[in-house]
Amino acid sequence: MSLTPEDVSRIALLSRIELSPAERETTREQLNGILGFIEQLQAVDTAGIEPMAHAVDVVQRLRPDVVTETDRRADFQAVAPETEAGLYLVPKVIE
Amino acid sequence: MINSSLRELSAALAARKISAVELATLFLDRIDKLNPALNAFITIDREQTLAQARAAEARVPKGTQSAGAGNTPLAGIPLAHKDIFCTRGWRTSCGSRMLENFVSPYDAHVVEKLAAAGMVTLGKLNMDEFAMGSSNETSFFGPVKNPWDTARVPGGSSGGSAAAIAARLAPAATGTDTGGSIRQPAALCGLTGLKPTYGVVSRYGMIAFASSLDQAGPMAKSAEDCALLLNAMAGFDSRDSTSIERPAEDYARDLEKPLTGLRIGLPREFFGAGMDDDVRAAVEAALAEYRKLGAITVEVSLPNSGLSVPAYYVIAPAEASSNLSRFDGVRYGYRAPEYGDLNDMYSKSRALGFGAEVKRRILIGTYVLSHGYYDAYYLKAQKIRRLIAADFQKAFESCDVIMGPTSPSVAFAFGAKSADPVQMYLSDIYTISTNLAGLPGMSLPCGFGAHGMPVGLQIIGNWFGEARMLQAAHQYQKASDWHVRMPEELK
Numbered sequence: 001m002s003l004t005p006e007d008v009s010r011i012a013l014l015s016r017i018e019l020s021p022a023e024r025e026t027t028r029e030q031l032n033g034i035l036g037f038i039e040q041l042q043a044v045d046t047a048g049i050e051p052m053a054h055a056v057d058v059v060q061r062l063r064p065d066v067v068t069e070t071d072r073r074a075d076f077q078a079v080a081p082e083t084e085a086g087l088y089l090v091p092k093v094i095e
Numbered sequence: 096m097i098n099s100s101l102r103e104l105s106a107a108l109a110a111r112k113i114s115a116v117e118l119a120t121l122f123l124d125r126i127d128k129l130n131p132a133l134n135a136f137i138t139i140d141r142e143q144t145l146a147q148a149r150a151a152e153a154r155v156p157k158g159t160q161s162a163g164a165g166n167t168p169l170a171g172i173p174l175a176h177k178d179i180f181c182t183r184g185w186r187t188s189c190g191s192r193m194l195e196n197f198v199s200p201y202d203a204h205v206v207e208k209l210a211a212a213g214m215v216t217l218g219k220l221n222m223d224e225f226a227m228g229s230s231n232e233t234s235f236f237g238p239v240k241n242p243w244d245t246a247r248v249p250g251g252s253s254g255g256s257a258a259a260i261a262a263r264l265a266p267a268a269t270g271t272d273t274g275g276s277i278r279q280p281a282a283l284c285g286l287t288g289l290k291p292t293y294g295v296v297s298r299y300g301m302i303a304f305a306s307s308l309d310q311a312g313p314m315a316k317s318a319e320d321c322a323l324l325l326n327a328m329a330g331f332d333s334r335d336s337t338s339i340e341r342p343a344e345d346y347a348r349d350l351e352k353p354l355t356g357l358r359i360g361l362p363r364e365f366f367g368a369g370m371d372d373d374v375r376a377a378v379e380a381a382l383a384e385y386r387k388l389g390a391i392t393v394e395v396s397l398p399n400s401g402l403s404v405p406a407y408y409v410i411a412p413a414e415a416s417s418n419l420s421r422f423d424g425v426r427y428g429y430r431a432p433e434y435g436d437l438n439d440m441y442s443k444s445r446a447l448g449f450g451a452e453v454k455r456r457i458l459i460g461t462y463v464l465s466h467g468y469y470d471a472y473y474l475k476a477q478k479i480r481r482l483i484a485a486d487f488q489k490a491f492e493s494c495d496v497i498m499g500p501t502s503p504s505v506a507f508a509f510g511a512k513s514a515d516p517v518q519m520y521l522s523d524i525y526t527i528s529t530n531l532a533g534l535p536g537m538s539l540p541c542g543f544g545a546h547g548m549p550v551g552l553q554i555i556g557n558w559f560g561e562a563r564m565l566q567a568a569h570q571y572q573k574a575s576d577w578h579v580r581m582p583e584e585l586k
Contacts (some may be wrong), residue, residue, distance in 0.1 A: 008458075015416065015461045016423075016438065017454055018446040024435055027458065030516055034459055037517045038405040041475050044482070051477035052484060054307045055293035055533020056558075074199040081430035088425050091437045 002032045096121060098579060101172055101320045102164065104266060108155045113157060115171030119148040119215050122173050126217065126264045129329035129585065133240045135249075135258040137178050138186045138219040144157070147215045148173070153467040154213040165345035167323050170213025173424055174324075175265040177256050178219040179226055180311070181300040182206050185216070189302045190224040190234040190252075193422050193429045193448035203300025204332045205269055205311050213326040217265050221255030224450045225419065226276055226304045228252050229522040232513050233452040241284060242582050243548055249504040250280030250522075256314045257284035262585050267315040267324055268461045271301060273308045274407055275501075275526025277537035281314055282501035282551020285540045287568060287578055288314040289321045292558050293533035294339035297332030298327075305414035306337075308407075308530040317578050318539060318568035322347040325561065341559075349566040355389035357567060360494030362397040371504045373544030378500050381541035381552045381571065385498075388570055395490040395497065399482045404520055406483065409463050410412035410531070415453075418459025422448065455516060484532035491557045496567055500525055501538040501551035525553060535561050539568045540577035 003011075007026045012019045019027055073086060082089040107113050113121075123141055130136050132427070153172040181187050181199035183206075185257060188194045202210070210216070223233040231239040231254030239254040241247040242262040249258040253270035257280035260268055270277040272290035281288030289312045296311040303309060313324035325346045332338045359382070366375070382392060424430035424444030431443035431458065449457070463472035490497060512519040529536040534555055541552035552571075556564040572578050 007462075011458050011462050013442075014465060015457050016420075016441040016445055017449070017457060018439075018442040027455070030455060031458060031462070033515070033517055034408060034455070035462075036521075038124075038409055038472065038476075041402060041405050041409070041479055042471070044399075044402065044475075044479055046475060046478035046482070049478040049481055051474050052336070053477055053479035055484075056337065056339065057532075058294070058339070060336060061333070072200065076426075079197055079200065079427040081424060081428075083243070084489075086431065090425055091434065091440055093437050 003035065035058055097125065097464040098581065099266070100317055101169065101266060101315070101323050102167050104172050105167045105169065109158060109168070109470055111157070112119055115148040115215060116145060118171065119144050119173050119217065121263055122217055122398065128556045129262055129264060132245060133242060133262055134237050135221055135239050135255040135262065135264060136175070137188055137190070137221050137236050137255070140185060140218065143184065144215060144217055151213045151215050153242065155483060164350060164579045165322070165326055165347035168213070169323065169327055171215065173215040173265060174209065174218045174219040174267040174269070175220050175256070176206060176269045177222055177253050177271060179222060179271050179302045180206050180269060181302070182216065182219065185219055187219065188236070188370060190222040190236060191449065191453070192235045195235065195586050197427055201300060204297035204334065205328050206300065208330065209327055220268060222260055223252035223254065225302070226252040226271055226273055226458055227415070227452050229275070229279060229519055230512065231255070232509065233450055235450060235571065238509060241506045242585055243285065244506065247386055247508055247548065248283065250283035250506065252276040253314060254280045256555050257281055257286055260284070260286050260314060260316060261581065262583055267313065269311060270314045271309060272530065273304050273411060273529050275523040277312050278501050278526050278536055278553060279523060281538040283506040283549065285549030285577065285580060286314055286316060287318050287321050287537065287539045288312065289325060289537040289561065290529065290535060291325060291329065291561055292535045294337050295329045297330070297335040297338045299332050299334040303418040306413040306418060307414060308411060318565045319347065319350060321537070322350060322565045324398065327525045344562065346562050346565055349562045350569040352566055352568060353389060354570045357390040357496070358494040359385060359390050359392045360395035360497040361392055362395050362400065362489050362490065362497060362499060363446065364397050365499030367523065369503050370500050371544065371585050373505060374500050374502070374550050377542035377544055377550035378552055382498065384571060384574060387572060393494050395494055397486040397490060397528065399486050400528045402479050403483055403531055404524055406476040406479045407527045407531060408459070408520055409472050410480065412456040412460030413473050414462050416462070416464065419453070419457055424448070424562045452516070480531045481527050487532045487534060496560065496564055497555040499553050501553040505546065505548035505550060506542040534558060535564060537564050537568060539571065542577055
C-alpha cells in the first residue's frame, strides 16, 4: 500500500510535526520507500507466534511507597523555555 | 602515552610517572589540535575536566598494581561520553537542535558509575541525532570525519566516540547501541566496542530512542580495555525498570584462558551475497587465525535474520515516536520562536527542533502504531522478533559464540547513502538481529580493506556471555596487532 498526501497530513498531525507543502511530498515518497521495504514482513507466516515486546522477560518491580526524590524544581525548571512562579508557561488553552 | 592501554595508564598513574591532571591535559591538547578537523566532540570544558582530574589525583593508588586485571584501578584515567548520556553541569545535546542548550540537572547512571571509579570526563561526543543514523551525517552539529580518511564517515550513531578513540583524542568512550551503534562505528574506525546483554547496563539518564533495544556499552582500543570499563559500567539500578538484578561479574576473569575447543558458529546468512569482498577476506583471515588458536568453526543458520532490518524499522520507530513525544517545547528543549495556539507550538517546535531523519522515524512510528495498522505492522514485527530471537537459541545449541562481519562494507564516503534511507538502514544488516534478541555483541578490528579502511569482526554471545566474548577477542588481539594501529598522520 502507499500513502496519500492526506495520509501524510494525518500522520504529521498525530505526530505534532508541522510539514510544509514541499516537505509533505518528499516525506510521502520517503515514507512510501520505507513502507515498501517493511512490506516483506507480511509474507511471513507468524500464526501462533507470541509477539515479543521485550528482549528479556522481566516483571515490573514494586518499591515501598515512600518519597525518594528531593525537591529540585528550580533545577528542573532552569532548563525550561518559559516559566513563571514555578509554573510552565504555554499558550492559553481554555478561553 | 596516547597509545597506552588502560592497564598501562593505570600503572603509569600509580607509579607517579604521570599525574591525572597531566594525562587529562595531554588529551585536551590533542583535542584542541585535532578535533576541528574531525568534529568528534560537541562540548569540551577544560575547566570541568581539570577539576575532575585534580579530584581524581587523591584517588589514584600508589605503587604497584593489585593482582588481577579486573581489579585495575581506573581512577585518574580520562574518557569521553557520547552526548546521549546526561551529565550534570554539562550540555547534553543528543546531537540535536532540540537539546542544543540543554544542561542536564542530573547524571546518567553510567556517568555516575564511571565518575565513582575516578574516571575523568574529557567532553561530550558527537553522534547521529537522537542516535538515529549509521554515518553520523544526521547530527545537528555536523558530521564526524573518519580519522582514517576524512572524506569517509566514521559510522554511527556513536561516530564521535569511535573517531575520538581512533584519533587518540581519548583512551576510551561510552557508546550506545540500538541497532549497531557501538559495533558499526567501532568496525569502521578500527576499534573494539561491546554492546552488553540488554539490561546489564542501566539506561537511567541515557536519552531514550527505542527502549526495548537501547543498551550502553564501552568503546576502546582493545577487548581488555572494554572488559575493565564494563566492570565499572554494569550493575543493577532500580531507576531503570529493565535493569537486571544479578551478582556482579568480573568481565576480565577469562581473558587469559586459551581458546582450545571454543565452538565458533558461522551463520551462513552472514556469509552470503551482500558482503564486500575486502570485508570477506579480512573476516575469513581472522577465522583462520581463530582455528590456529584452537577454536573450531561450525556452520549455523539464522534463517530469519534477513527480516531483522525491516522488523527493526517497525519496532524502533514505534518506540521512538512514543519516547520522543516528551519533546514538546514546554519542560525542556527547543521552543519555536513564533506560534499560535498550544498545538501549533508543539508542531512548530518539533518541526524546527528535529532533523529530517528523526522526523521520518517519528512519522513512521506514529503510522505503524495508529488505528488500523497496529496489528499489521507493529504486532507482526514483534512476532518476527520472536522468530529471530529463537533462531539464535537454536544456533547456540551447537556453538559458544557466533562470528561474522560487523558491517557489509568498510567506511563509505559522505553522501554515499544519505539520499536513500533504506540503503542507509541496510548498513546495519549484521548487527540489528542481536538487539532484537537482546544478546551481547561486539566488534573488533581484524584487518584493512579497500582504501586502507579498517574491517571489523563481529562476535555475538548468548545472554550474559560477555566474559567469553571478551576472552575470544582478547586472545585474538594477543595474536594480532590490528587494534593498536592508528592513522599515521595523527601520530
